[in-house]
Amino acid sequence: MSKVEEFEELRPLLFSIAYRILGSVSEAEDAVQETWLRFDGSSTVPVSTKAFLSTTVTRLSIDVLRSARVRREEYVGPWFPEPLLSDPYEDPARSAELADSVSMAALLLLERLSPLERAVFLLREVFAFEFHDIAESVDRSEAACRQLLVRARRHMHDGRRRFAADRRERQELATRFFDALQNGDVGELRNLLSADVQLVGDGGGKAPNLARTVLGADNVARLLGTVFPTLVEIDVTCEPHEVNGQPGALYRDRDGRILQAISLDVLDGRIQTIRAVLNPDKLAHLGPVADAWALTRELHALRRRPS
Template structure:
């Protein structure tokens, strides 16, 4: 088997490691490509290609994450990881690598330092042993064990005590988006936790919520008033699994991506609705709509009916 063939077999794994560390599709793909360049340039064949490439992509991702966190301190509004569709039929190879534990990892990993994050991903998600992890991150086995303990403590502190199974989440999401399309305030209120909150990531580059919306009454009324305007300007809502959670992709009349929604579900109710509309985070999903133009069109439609 050639180096290129070996690399292609490992590409889904390498992407999954990089994405879980970085929370960015484009940065993960760049890290994977850089790993290939280093592998291609290596004068010797490593004893284990998987171990070598996993170590390379991990170290690249740690370096990128350290610089990215400086940029995120200047980010406008809430920062969420880039949305990835994890429906099995969308991209089977990528879905198999990402879907299993991505739903909790995406946001909870933000609690961890770059090194803790890398150790946690390699140990808890991919079951690497500590000698492999030590080689990948350039630390001793003892240090890696300590990092793993600290990372697990941080993750457990933020993890819900009970999570709905996949089928229950999908059914609840279908009911939610059905009530959303119908503008059914009572139906929405029934599905939302009393202290639900809705928050958006536009990065200052797309329309977003001025501030998070809290409470099932307010969120239900905002949602019920939103879809009629969206429908009037041709917006389509496609249900998808996004980052391992039930959600949806919103598209304009030309099929361009406007934003994504993900639903955090616990105890049979929706706890959080997260939207991502920053165009920089949507480009890997296809052509991106002009959200500002759509907002102007929606405002004109609203005024015409007032």
């Protein structure tokens, strides 16, 4: 097998590792590309290509994450990972664990960890690497990696709520939710939301966004039931998708450009959290991005017209 074939076979795994460490599609793709350049430029033949490439992409991702932490501290408003519509690394035996580990909720919990803790936790808990391979990847002893894993597990388990609803149940709930959104059915929305539901948006200061997190079923239902039906009037359409392994949707303008990505956390048969990503920088990898400010002006003009 050629170098190119070996690398391409492992590319999905490398991307999945990098994305979970970085929470950014573009940065993960850059890390994978740099991994290829180092592999292609190396004159030595590694004992294990998988170990060599995983080590390289992990170290590159840790370095990028350390600098990204500074940028995130200065970020305007809530920070969410870039939405991912599908995970290229598929392991049918562990598909539920993989989907849970890439959810917005899980990736935001990972933000609590140091870069080293994050890498060790992911390599062990998500990708089932052996400790000697993890130690090589993060340039620490096996004993140190075991300690890092213990700390990481404690941080993750302290804040974790597993959204383990049956997949069909989640999709049915999501279908009802997005239908109710389009129809402005506040009563149905209220029935689908948990009492302490949260609605949070990530615009990064580059798109119209909520002034603050909206809390509670009544408040969220009324807001959504008012805003989303008006989008239909300017030909914005809803396209259901799994977003980060959870039910969600992309909203597109009349020209098919992406306005926002929405993901839903489902717990105990109700929607617990609604996250909307509107920052155009985080949507660009999905395709052409809509001008959210222009659409907002169009909505305001529509409302001012005499009936």
